[in-house]
Amino acid sequence: MKFTWFHLMPYRFLPEDFTSKYHSVWVDIPRDLYDPKVGHRLYNDYLDQLEFADQMGFDGLGVNEHHQNAYGLMPSPNIMGAAMARRTRHANLVVLGNSIALYNPPVRVAEEFAMLDVLSGGRLVAGFPVGTSMDTNFCYGEVPATLREKYKEAHDLILKAWTEKDVFAFNGKFTKLRYVNLWPKPLQQPRPPVWVPGGGSVETWDFCADYGHQYSFLSYFGYIAGKKVADGYWNVMAKKGKPLNPYSLGFAQVVAVAETDEQAERDYGPHMDYFYNRCLHVYQGFADAPGYRTESTIRSGFLAQVGRAAALRREGLKWKDFVKEGYIIAGSPKTVRDRLREAMKSLNCGHLMILQQIGSMPPELVRKNTELFAREVMPDLRGLWPDWEDKWSPRRLPESEIAVPAQLNLNLGGANGTNGRTSTNGEAHGRSAAK
Amino acid sequence: MKELRRIAGGKFTVELNMFGTGEPLLYLHGAGGLVGVDPFLEDLGHSFKVLAPHLPGYGESTGVEHIDDVLDVTLFYHQLLDELGVASAHVVGHSMGGMLAAEFAAIDVHRVKKLVLVTPAGFWLDEHPIPDVFAMELPELAAHIFHDPQSPMAQMFTTIPQDMKLLEEMYVERVKRFTQASKFLWPIPDRGLKKRAWRIAAPTLVIMGESDRLIPPVYANEFTSRIRNSRAVTIARAAHMPMYEQQEVFVKTVREFLKG
Numbered sequence: 001m002k003f004t005w006f007h008l009m010p011y012r013f014l015p016e017d018f019t020s021k022y023h024s025v026w027v028d029i030p031r032d033l034y035d036p037k038v039g040h041r042l043y044n045d046y047l048d049q050l051e052f053a054d055q056m057g058f059d060g061l062g063v064n065e066h067h068q069n070a071y072g073l074m075p076s077p078n079i080m081g082a083a084m085a086r087r088t089r090h091a092n093l094v095v096l097g098n099s100i101a102l103y104n105p106p107v108r109v110a111e112e113f114a115m116l117d118v119l120s121g122g123r124l125v126a127g128f129p130v131g132t133s134m135d136t137n138f139c140y141g142e143v144p145a146t147l148r149e150k151y152k153e154a155h156d157l158i159l160k161a162w163t164e165k166d167v168f169a170f171n172g173k174f175t176k177l178r179y180v181n182l183w184p185k186p187l188q189q190p191r192p193p194v195w196v197p198g199g200g201s202v203e204t205w206d207f208c209a210d211y212g213h214q215y216s217f218l219s220y221f222g223y224i225a226g227k228k229v230a231d232g233y234w235n236v237m238a239k240k241g242k243p244l245n246p247y248s249l250g251f252a253q254v255v256a257v258a259e260t261d262e263q264a265e266r267d268y269g270p271h272m273d274y275f276y277n278r279c280l281h282v283y284q285g286f287a288d289a290p291g292y293r294t295e296s297t298i299r300s301g302f303l304a305q306v307g308r309a310a311a312l313r314r315e316g317l318k319w320k321d322f323v324k325e326g327y328i329i330a331g332s333p334k335t336v337r338d339r340l341r342e343a344m345k346s347l348n349c350g351h352l353m354i355l356q357q358i359g360s361m362p363p364e365l366v367r368k369n370t371e372l373f374a375r376e377v378m379p380d381l382r383g384l385w386p387d388w389e390d391k392w393s394p395r396r397l398p399e400s401e402i403a404v405p406a407q408l409n410l411n412l413g414g415a416n417g418t419n420g421r422t423s424t425n426g427e428a429h430g431r432s433a434a435k
Numbered sequence: 436m437k438e439l440r441r442i443a444g445g446k447f448t449v450e451l452n453m454f455g456t457g458e459p460l461l462y463l464h465g466a467g468g469l470v471g472v473d474p475f476l477e478d479l480g481h482s483f484k485v486l487a488p489h490l491p492g493y494g495e496s497t498g499v500e501h502i503d504d505v506l507d508v509t510l511f512y513h514q515l516l517d518e519l520g521v522a523s524a525h526v527v528g529h530s531m532g533g534m535l536a537a538e539f540a541a542i543d544v545h546r547v548k549k550l551v552l553v554t555p556a557g558f559w560l561d562e563h564p565i566p567d568v569f570a571m572e573l574p575e576l577a578a579h580i581f582h583d584p585q586s587p588m589a590q591m592f593t594t595i596p597q598d599m600k601l602l603e604e605m606y607v608e609r610v611k612r613f614t615q616a617s618k619f620l621w622p623i624p625d626r627g628l629k630k631r632a633w634r635i636a637a638p639t640l641v642i643m644g645e646s647d648r649l650i651p652p653v654y655a656n657e658f659t660s661r662i663r664n665s666r667a668v669t670i671a672r673a674a675h676m677p678m679y680e681q682q683e684v685f686v687k688t689v690r691e692f693l694k695g
Binding site: 137138141143144145146283284285286289290291293295298299 | 499503569570571572575603606607609610611612613614615616617618621622623
């Protein structure tokens with residue numbers, strides 16, 4: 001069993017009356033709700049948390065791409081990947097965006113991922129989500145009718161750019177390039193592993209099965225609701241004669257560990273409430289642009305979709321509902337061990353994307369949650385899939401060949417030896433810029 | 436009368452509605468498509484031979500994969516008229532269909548006798564941004580496109596069936612239609628008509644709805660200032676759907692213009 005510590009990087013300070021007073025957390029959320037000074041602190045807290053997860057022995061550090069929202073503050077996850085590459089040593093960098101249909105030309109993604117792979121010593125997992133309808137259609141203006149076709153073309157171009165030995169020309173419908181020649185090329189050969197995060201579109205199962213990519217189901221409705229999607233994926237895999245290797249499935253799950261079940265509710269309850277009610281307050285008109293989902297996906301899950309939307313709109317879900325419905329796995333280490341084992345077994349899942357900072361959760365609580373999980377839960381689940389080989393994790397450089405960044409010396413400030421952080425009037429900053 | 440016709444060597448199947456006899460009148464529907472009960476077309480059929488095809492992706496028409504942009508769709512209508520043996524016709528287009536009708540008249544200049552653009556899309560004014568129909572739920576849409584959202588007409592458009600199977604079919608059909616429409620309207624309903632509108636030679640009437648909140652009457656000027664032989668009228672107590680909201684006035688206006 002492998003564990004990727006996944007961060008959404010939410011804005012933690014939405015107002016109390018956000019759900020009733022504001023239209024949507026995504027797409028058209030007012031910009032004056034975002035304070036960049038708070039944002040500065042949040043980014044640095046969140047990177048601290050990811051770095052801590054590295055030290056606690058998680059296999060991967062996960063980040064993703066979203067636009068124009070307070071639910072996730074990473075329009076470019078590659079920037080976080082770069083920050084993590086320098087300050088982490090062990091964990092893989094699981095960058096579960098880039099939404100490749102959004103970049104023109106898509107070789108930009110091939111290049112940036114190659115950079116991250118080289119920089120990190122071959123620790124990159126390349127995530128290729130289609131992206132939510134909010135991100136792709138509403139924020140980035142992609143025509144819904146052609147989004148998936150464009151995605152597929154970008155995918156083919158990026159894979160070819162990584163693996164082709166010589167300069168080649170690419171004559172696509174959406175991208176035409178005379179010279180494709182990737183410098184740098186990825187460190188992992190022939191290429192980094194590709195994980196495809198999905199939200200339950202049936203075409204994505206075929207796509208993953210056909211290309212041998214790992215499928216990561218990312219929802220926040222937990223393993224009970226996720227079972228249907230996992231079964232759908234495994235059915236496609238079985239039908240195509242592919243091995244039902246648990247490591248070819250990733251699954252996102254909110255997990256909250258405390259000393260006891262009761263303590264977990266006291267610690268985490270308000271933050272779950274913040275997440276499910278404020279962070280997921282998406283205006284329904286932005287949820288599914290017509291054409292974002294194919295007819296077969298709509299028909300396959302129509303009733304369930306309506307049901308889920310209805311459930312979402314049901315205000316006032318409480319802690320016990322979240323736990324009972326499996327949205328979250330929470331409680332004492334023993335409770336979490338038992339439920340997580342049951343969940344992973346029922347899904348046949350080898351890659352857990354674990355969400356331990358959620359909603360408004362403050363740093364000290366994130367640290368506690370992460371540490372308790374790493375010490376008291378993770379070791380117990382490690383050996384869950386002894387008969388399967390994980391073919392979807394990076395093949396990095398051996399430890400001896402990985403470059404070590406120089407130590408950061410905070411005492412060397414500007415020319416006068418002061419540390420920029422102590423400056424209150426910006427003088428030190430100006431001086432160092434003038435150097 | 437309705438028929439299914441295969442054209443372009445089988446690339447497309449076209450669900451074609453036809454009404455009446457007389458000079459041919461090609462009607463291009465809007466993003467929502469034909470409703471199935473479109474009495475204004477029957478009315479126009481008393482004076483013209485009305486040809487009202489469903490765009491591929493709408494109704495039973497197929498071949499969406501062969502249409503990506505306005506040139507493709509213009510050639511589709513061109514081919515359809517060729518195969519119907521229609522040398523020239525009046526063209527009436529509503530909303531998105533107005534945009535496509537204008538494109539058609541700019542490209543296939545000699546085929547269009549007279550052109551009627553009803554609350555047409557095709558331009559964008561920063562001072563008057565067109566609301567995003569794709570993000571609207573039905574009641575909000577109704578408030579934008581109907582003069583009186585409480586009218587039985589508006590209610591008919593926005594009623595959600597209780598039967599789940601029926602709801603699924605309605606939802607899937609709506610998604611199919613809007614998916615195809617997104618090729619011309621998403622995210623901004625401007626595909627460069629301003630570069631081509633000068634070529635339109637047909638006498639042109641632009642019909643706007645007094646209380647249209649989707650494409651307000653101010654947009655008429657974008658058409659009349661670029662199309663040399665054109666003028667605009669505004670229909671009172673109508674919004675984006677004047678042919679349904681004020682059927683009599685609408686049909687009279689169109690008939691007098693085309694016969695005049």
